[in-house]
Amino acid sequence: MIKLFQYNSRFQYKETIQKINSRRNELQNYTDTLLKKQTEKLQNRIKESNIKDVNIMIEAFATMKEAIFRSTGLTLFDVQLIGSITLNSGNIAEMKTGEGKTLVALLPAYLHSLTNKGVHIITVNDYLAARDSELAKKIFAYLNINIGVITQTTTNEKRKKEYQNHITYITNSELGFDYLKDNMAIHKNNIAQRKFYYAIIDEVDSILIDEARTPLIISGTAKIQKNFYQDACKISNNLRKDKDYSVDEKSKSIILTNNGISRCEEILQIDNLYDIRSPWIKYIINALKAKELFIQNRDYIIKDNKITIVDEFTGRIMIGRRWSEGLHQAVEAKENVNIEAENKVLASITYQNLFLLYNKLSGMTGTAKTEEAEFINIYKMNVINIPTNKKCLRKDLADLVYKNEYIKWQAIATECLDMYTIGRPTLIGTTSIKQSELLSSMLTELKVPHNLLNAKPENVTKESNIILEAGRYQTITIATNMAGRGTDIILGGNPKNLAAKEIEKYIKNKYNKRNNLSNTQIKTIINYVQSSNNHLENMQDTFKNVKHLTLIYNNIQTKYNRKCKIEKEQILKLGGLYVIGTERHESRRIDNQLRGRSGRQGDRGASRFFLSLQDNLFRVFGGNRIETVINKLNIDNNTPIESILLTKSLNSAQKKVEAYFYDIRKQLFEYDEVIHSQRKAIYNERKKILNCAFNRDCIMEYGEQTIQEMLNIYNQDNKEIYNLEKIIKLLNLKINKQEMYKMNEKEVKTYLNEQFRISYDMKEMYLEQLRPGLIRQLEKYYLLQQIDKAWQEHIDKMNLLKEYIGWRSYGQQDPVLEYKNEAFNLFINMITYIRQTVIYLIMRSRLIVDI
Ligand code: ADP
Numbered sequence: 001m002i003k004l005f006q007y008n009s010r011f012q013y014k015e016t017i018q019k020i021n022s023r024r025n026e027l028q029n030y031t032d033t034l035l036k037k038q039t040e041k042l043q044n045r046i047k048e049s050n051i052k053d054v055n056i057m058i059e060a061f062a063t064m065k066e067a068i069f070r071s072t073g074l075t076l077f078d079v080q081l082i083g084s085i086t087l088n089s090g091n092i093a094e095m096k097t098g099e100g101k102t103l104v105a106l107l108p109a110y111l112h113s114l115t116n117k118g119v120h121i122i123t124v125n126d127y128l129a130a131r132d133s134e135l136a137k138k139i140f141a142y143l144n145i146n147i148g149v150i151t152q153t154t155t156n157e158k159r160k161k162e163y164q165n166h167i168t169y170i171t172n173s174e175l176g177f178d179y180l181k182d183n184m185a186i187h188k189n190n191i192a193q194r195k196f197y198y199a200i201i202d203e204v205d206s207i208l209i210d211e212a213r214t215p216l217i218i219s220g221t222a223k224i225q226k227n228f229y230q231d232a233c234k235i236s237n238n239l240r241k242d243k244d245y246s247v248d249e250k251s252k253s254i255i256l257t258n259n260g261i262s263r264c265e266e267i268l269q270i271d272n273l274y275d276i277r278s279p280w281i282k283y284i285i286n287a288l289k290a291k292e293l294f295i296q297n298r299d300y301i302i303k304d305n306k307i308t309i310v311d312e313f314t315g316r317i318m319i320g321r322r323w324s325e326g327l328h329q330a331v332e333a334k335e336n337v338n339i340e341a342e343n344k345v346l347a348s349i350t351y352q353n354l355f356l357l358y359n360k361l362s363g364m365t366g367t368a369k370t371e372e373a374e375f376i377n378i379y380k381m382n383v384i385n386i387p388t389n390k391k392c393l394r395k396d397l398a399d400l401v402y403k404n405e406y407i408k409w410q411a412i413a414t415e416c417l418d419m420y421t422i423g424r425p426t427l428i429g430t431t432s433i434k435q436s437e438l439l440s441s442m443l444t445e446l447k448v449p450h451n452l453l454n455a456k457p458e459n460v461t462k463e464s465n466i467i468l469e470a471g472r473y474q475t476i477t478i479a480t481n482m483a484g485r486g487t488d489i490i491l492g493g494n495p496k497n498l499a500a501k502e503i504e505k506y507i508k509n510k511y512n513k514r515n516n517l518s519n520t521q522i523k524t525i526i527n528y529v530q531s532s533n534n535h536l537e538n539m540q541d542t543f544k545n546v547k548h549l550t551l552i553y554n555n556i557q558t559k560y561n562r563k564c565k566i567e568k569e570q571i572l573k574l575g576g577l578y579v580i581g582t583e584r585h586e587s588r589r590i591d592n593q594l595r596g597r598s599g600r601q602g603d604r605g606a607s608r609f610f611l612s613l614q615d616n617l618f619r620v621f622g623g624n625r626i627e628t629v630i631n632k633l634n635i636d637n638n639t640p641i642e643s644i645l646l647t648k649s650l651n652s653a654q655k656k657v658e659a660y661f662y663d664i665r666k667q668l669f670e671y672d673e674v675i676h677s678q679r680k681a682i683y684n685e686r687k688k689i690l691n692c693a694f695n696r697d698c699i700m701e702y703g704e705q706t707i708q709e710m711l712n713i714y715n716q717d718n719k720e721i722y723n724l725e726k727i728i729k730l731l732n733l734k735i736n737k738q739e740m741y742k743m744n745e746k747e748v749k750t751y752l753n754e755q756f757r758i759s760y761d762m763k764e765m766y767l768e769q770l771r772p773g774l775i776r777q778l779e780k781y782y783l784l785q786q787i788d789k790a791w792q793e794h795i796d797k798m799n800l801l802k803e804y805i806g807w808r809s810y811g812q813q814d815p816v817l818e819y820k821n822e823a824f825n826l827f828i829n830m831i832t833y834i835r836q837t838v839i840y841l842i843m844r845s846r847l848i849v850d851i
Pocket residue numbers: 074075076077080095096097098099100101102103486487488
């Protein structure tokens with residue numbers, strides 16, 4: 001099946017690839033200046049034709065291929081071009097680790113940058129955004145294309161400028177937060193982003209699948225009652241598992257038994273724990289959850305006296321995220337750290353809907369095929385499997401299953417010792433920090449030197465450097481799944497990296513005594529001496545001895561090239577990089593990610609998973625079947641089991657987990673979709689007001705709609721006098737209502753509209769006299785203020801609604817449908833409310849203006 005497809009994708013694009021390559025051959029004769037002109041030429045061609053024109057794509061890709069060659073000395077492989085074409089068509093390119101996806105993204109990015117609408121390249125962390133943008137800057141200097149980069153440390157003032165560049169590198173979370181912040185801006189100068197146009201998401205599965213389970217939230221703080229959390233914590237410690245409450249690990253829920261309920265009531269000296277007026281139940285359930293279901297170093301770590309969430313399956317630390325509905329505070333109480341204020345959601349969006357805002361979306365990763373259905377259903381992206389440049393020689397060995405965890409870890413440690421003894425580089429992937437620390441201490445006992453990485457954000461740079469060296473002789477590396485993501489393991493070490501380190505040392509120790517260069521300058525020099533084909537700028541004007549340094553660097557590089565090559569040969573003889581998995585992950589995709597670290601670019605390699613019957617996957621999702629198997633097999637402790645029956649139930653357990661999480665994401669998406677269309681409507685209205693210098697029309701419209709809405713009520717109530725009075729009062733009109741009783745409905749409406757207009761004109765004239773322009777500011781202020789206030793209240797109500805729906809949803813009704821209906825009503829109410837309060841406020845505002 002796969003073979004056929006590989007053949008197809010090569011075949012399908014054969015002609016296009018040939019055209020790109022032959023055009024690139026011509027471009028090789030261009031001078032740098034002429035190559036640079038390509039950008040302008042292509043920009044003009046796009047204006048005349050359009051970006052979908054295949055010939056323009058071919059020209060742009062050929063230009064890019066040449067620019068990459070001139071700046072880095074690398075020649076793109078044909079499979080990389082296929083990857084670029086895939087991205088350009090708005091799909092996902094599945095390309096294995098080490099196939100060179102960083103460069104693949106540059107081609108469609110270049111083509112789309114020519115329209116000057118802003119291309120975003122999304123990465124999973126700041127380190128990668130910085131690393132890749134630096135490379136892109138170097139390459140795009142040949143083509144007059146500007147590269148921007150935004151990381152956590154980028155100031156608000158700078159962000160706007162960075163977004164204005166042709167291409168901007170940014171992490172998913174920075175992008176999302178900027179989007180939300182922009183839609184809370186009170187002045188249009190504070191808006192940083194342009195309209196979303198085209199995005200290429202690197203490690204797309206990580207962002208659109210793994211991260212998509214929790215929405216991005218901007219929150220303000222609300223008051224909390226710290227002692228409630230502390231007291232509830234004490235009570236929870238007084239309750240006994242299975243007697244006073246039961247725990248459901250799978251759905252992460254706690255149920256109090258009758259016994260437990262009376263115990264709580266006794267301690268608290270209250271009659272009814274479930275009385276709506278008593279706040280306790282929520283606190284107690286959360287405290288019990290904190291006690292039973294949330295474990296330090298698995299679900300969270302304590303860092304700087306703060307509880308920081310760890311993603312259960314990926315081991316990734318989620319800085320700044322907090323569990324909602326008081327759970328975070330309950331964990332804080334349990335750990336006796338400062339209890340932080342409860343958050344009130346001011347704005348939120350899911351990654352699904354954030355990325356759907358783009359005109360065109362594409363992504364790349366080593367592992368996406370298993371989640372293809374989700375990518376198609378939610379994002380309308382197909383997953384195209386791109387063949388590797390060289391055949392993959394990695395051997396994925398059969399799983400070994402041990403009876404219990406202890407024996408499993410011992411077996412893993414022994415395996416590491418064996419590998420260390422023969423010198424074969426080994427990478428062990430763990431699912432949690434706790435486990436990686438456990439293995440680390442076992443290895444220390446066995447006197448096996450090793451590196452331990454656990455994906456803490458502050459270590460990303462350091463970890464990436466360690467991962468870069470994880471393919472060297474006798475190197476044992478323990479890593480949680482996310483550690484060093486995006487960095488590729490090169491057998492025998494990366495000569496360029498090693499040489500860079502040595503020349504840096506040299507410059508700092510010897511050369512810098514006289515010159516006193518800054519770190520940035522040193523970096524520039526290293527970049528310069530590293531590029532084999534640099535005719536861009538004459539560095540010698542700036543740094544006199546750069547020629548001398550280039551010579552020294554070349555010597556060092558040659559030395560390392562040789563050294564690394566010899567080391568690589570040696571490692572290949574040992575079988576290449578050996579990857580050990582210590583637990584099956586939430587999905588096959590993540591297992592594959594780990595395996596994919598080995599066997600890059602046609603290297604030999606192997607992978608094996610060591611499992612135990614006590615692993616999470618078996619325990620939580622395995623069901624009874626596993627137990628039956630064990631009892632039947634009657635095995636002794638130390639021999640691993642290799643049974644077809646076991647593998648089968650293992651796979652089905654894993655599929656269950658995959659389905660379980662997909663459901664969660666799908667549900668989140670379905671619910672968010674409802675609020676998303678509302679969010680879009682509100683944000684649009686807001687943006688319109690923010691960008692408009694003359695919002696009088698908007699006020700007039702709101703006024704007329706308000707009148708109409710009131711009249712509808714008035715009509716239903718059969719011309720009740722009370723309502724007319726209310727309208728007049730609300731609009732603060734000075735009119736004679738007796739006259740109105742003679743009119744028919746239409747006349748009343750026209751009359752009210754007229755009076756409203758006159759009254760507003762008078763107000764405007766009056767204010768203009770006092771201070772010109774004030775009325776326009778007031779209009780904008782009231783509109784934005786009321787929209788924001790109402791929207792935040794609306795979010796609260798929607799969250800509550802979702803919870804209620806969750807409680808109600810048994811029986812035949814479709815909860816999502818019910819949610820939609822009620823959400824719609826809430827939304828209409830909110831809009832009406834906004835209009836009415838704005839009109840009310842502006843018509844009744846009496847200003848005392850000091851001039
Ligand atoms: P991926 O993101 O697919 O895992 P990277 O983009 O990190 O891979 O590239 C892995 C390594 O391969 C990098 O060192 C890069 O310089 C190198 N590389 C990429 N393309 C080529 C090429 N055409 N020829 C040689 N080396 C390449």
